[in-house]
Amino acid sequence: MDRSTETLAAYAHELRLEDIPQDVLHSAKSKLIDALGCAMGGYDTELCRITRAMAAASTGTPAARVLGSQTPTTPQMAAFANGTMVHALDFNDVYMSQSTCHPSDALSGILATADALGASGSALLTATVLSYEASCNFADAIAREQGLDNTFYCLVGSALGSAKLMGLGVDQLQNTIALAVVPNVALEQTRTGALSMWKNSAGANAARNAVFAAEAARAGITGPDAPIEGKWGLWNNLGLRFEWAPFGGDGTPYRISQTNLKRYPAVAHAQSPITAALQLRDSISVADIDAIVIESYWVARRFEDPRSPLWRPATHETAGNSIPYLVAVALADGDVTEASFGPDRLADPRLKALIEKTTVRENASFNALYPQEWPCRIEATLKSGEKRVAETRYFKGHTKSPLSDAEVQAKFRQLASPVLAEADIAEILARLWELQEEDDIRPVLRLFRADRR
Structure with a gap:
């Protein structure tokens, strides 16, 4: 051998x-x-x-x-x-x-x-x-x-x-x-x-x-x-x-x-975006959102092609790997759970409308932090022109922000x-x-x- x-x-x-x-x-x-x-x-x-x-x-x-x-x-x-x-x-x-x-x-x-x-x-x-x-x-x-x-x-x-x-x-x-x-x-x-x-x-x-x-x-x-x-x-x-x-x-x-x-029951790379989206939701109304920009590390490259199924997920498996979909669910529902992937949610026009307003960008400085950190920044532009931002470095469950025994x-x-x-x-x-x-x-x-x- x-x-x-x-x-x-x-x-x-x-x-x-x-x-x-x-x-x-x-x-x-x-x-x-x-x-x-x-x-x-x-x-x-x-x-x-x-x-x-x-x-x-x-x-x-x-x-x-x-x-x-x-x-x-x-x-x-x-x-x-x-x-x-x-x-x-x-x-x-x-x-x-x-x-x-x-x-x-x-x-x-x-x-x-x-x-x-x-x-x-x-x-x-x-x-x-x-x-x-x-x-x-x-x-x-x-x-x-x-x-x-x-x-x-x-x-x-x-x-x-x-x-x-x-x-x-x-x-x-x-x-x-x-x-x-x-x-x-x-x-x-x-x-x-x-x-x-x-x-x-x-x-x-x-x-x-x-x-x-x-x-x-x-x-x-x-x-x-x-x-x-x-x-x-x-x-x-x-x-x-x-x-x-x-x-x-x-x-x-x-x-x-x-x-x-x-x-959250979703791909690892979406854990920080979901976390940031939930932070953002506390300060805005979804109805007031005009545009969403998600900044992440190299994983953002997976969303460069607007024809990709990740922008129009039709299956549980695809939706669970779609950062735009998962951020939309977090903003609309205030959580991401097993129920977030049913046929009714995949077809929900409110979620599709939020995804249409979304851009995913690679942030080169985040690449330098990964994988020691899993950074994400989300900026929401409101219809009034006002901007709201949420940013996270570690999602809950990361070894630097671990789940306690009680949470497990x-x-x-x-x-x-x-x-x-x-x-x-x-x-x-x-x-x-x-x-x-x-x-x-x-x-x-x-x-x-x-x-x-």
């Missing part, structure tokens, strides 16, 4: 629970709670009903469960169905560096493996921290918008987390990486043009393939040599060489603690209450905050039952 693969496998093999500081483990619990809340929030979407039906058609020994329905299926299909729920609302966490990833996309594969194995809470926490280290190191190393979809990063993270739960040795971990990387390079076309249901399924598919890679390596299948540095490996296919940044531990911060949570719990309750019984929600939260005390994760996962609501 190549040096990059060997280095990653060695880190995965050597990571131990006792090496991970308590504050990092607490962050891991917070990210698990957030992801599982997002899964319950996505439970009743059309996309998730489809993927649950797909999972129900498969059986496996040992089985893993689909959260909510508790349907037994294969670990691979549990990873797919549960992962689709995690990302269905685009409400799960985000890590920003050279490029972006949603590291909790990896968790459905790890949870499915833990469910099938009856793994302990401590083992699950270790696998979770490992997964974030691997996934996010890709985002540190690889530049954005080079054609590789960021779900690929979580594929490798989920595969290593699953393999760690299986207790695989160094050679098998190297094979797991090779079996994840070579067959499963994903294209960023997933996030281009009019966005489809696949956009919110892509991370789940990565988790499904991750479980397969770990299972195959455990069974004894060897993977292609030099998957990263080889002649037709990742380096040459991307046209770039990269080096791993130092992994968490021995004084280096763990990336799970540097991952941001979302306050409130988000979980908000998303899970339509699906789960209140008593189950209370017990789930209590047990997840003390996850290291669980000898077997399965009793906690059994509490995710939609039929007890």
